[in-house]
Amino acid sequence: DTEVTQTPKHLVMGMTNKKSLKCEQHMGHRAMYWYKQKAKKPPELMFVYSYEKLSINESVPSRFSPECPNSSLLNLHLHALQPEDSALYLCASSQGHSGTQETQYFGPGTRLLVL
Amino acid sequence: GNSVTQMEGPVTLSEEAFLTINCTYTATGYPSLFWYVQYPGEGLQLLLKATKADDKGSNKGFEATYRKETTSFHLEKGSVQVSDSAVYFCALSDGGAGSYQLTFGKGTKLSVIP
Numbered sequence: 026d027t028e029v030t031q032t033p034k035h036l037v038m039g040m041t042n043k044k045s046l047k048c049e050q051h052m053g054h055r056a057m058y059w060y061k062q063k064a065k066k067p068p069e070l071m072f073v074y075s076y077e078k079l080s081i082n083e084s085v086p087s088r089f090s091p092e093c094p095n096s097s098l099l100n101l102h103l104h105a106l107q108p109e110d111s112a113l114y115l116c117a118s119s120q121g122h123s124g125t126q127e128t129q130y131f132g133p134g135t136r137l138l139v140l
Numbered sequence: 141g142n143s144v145t146q147m148e149g150p151v152t153l154s155e156e157a158f159l160t161i162n163c164t165y166t167a168t169g170y171p172s173l174f175w176y177v178q179y180p181g182e183g184l185q186l187l188l189k190a191t192k193a194d195d196k197g198s199n200k201g202f203e204a205t206y207r208k209e210t211t212s213f214h215l216e217k218g219s220v221q222v223s224d225s226a227v228y229f230c231a232l233s234d235g236g237a238g239s240y241q242l243t244f245g246k247g248t249k250l251s252v253i254p
């Protein structure tokens with residue numbers, strides 16, 4: 026089973042709202058990722074968690090706040106977003122063996138619209 | 141740094157036509173190579189992968205061979221179906237110490253018409 030699940034599937038929020046995106050995997054993977062994908066573009070890496078510790082933050086604005094409560098769950102907390110943050114947010118996971126070529130498995134994404 | 145170049149679409153084919161989507165890469169070391177597919181309104185699905193030179197990845201009738209001498213990983217399918225209409229991304233991972241980053245190409249949109 027190579028399934029990564031994400032909720033919600035769609036989200037509409039105002040610029041003053043606080044919301045969270047959730048991601049879950051049960052493959053025993055120890056690396057989890059958040060990507061942002063704009064229309065007609067490849068995914069852009071936002072954050073990487075390795076063994077529940079934040080290992081990469083690609084200079085993402087602080088209005089995006091990731092959290093990894095345990096090895097199976099990854100959250101992305103959203104606050105005071107801008108309309109340009111509207112995008113498809115993808116979660117991915119991989120085994121997490123540093124120094125080896127990892128295969129990342131993606132979830133279906135959350136399509137976010139900021140009004 | 142690493143980079144992936146793939147043919148930009150859109151590519152429009154008739155059903156049962158032969159498909160080739162070109163992908164070349166630049167990387168240090170010995171990367172793993174991937175093709176991901178994204179159907180309309182969905183996330184990315186791993187289509188196939190190859191981890192070393194001369195490996196052939198295959199899945200659902202699609203194939204790609206890791207060619208180190210030409211730094212290429214071209215995607216092929218002998219007979220496309222309407223259901224293959226999607227965006228295809230070529231990607232690499234070099235797995236350097238502490239690095240889990242995927243480098244993506246820009247994507248190629250394929251439309252298959254009946």
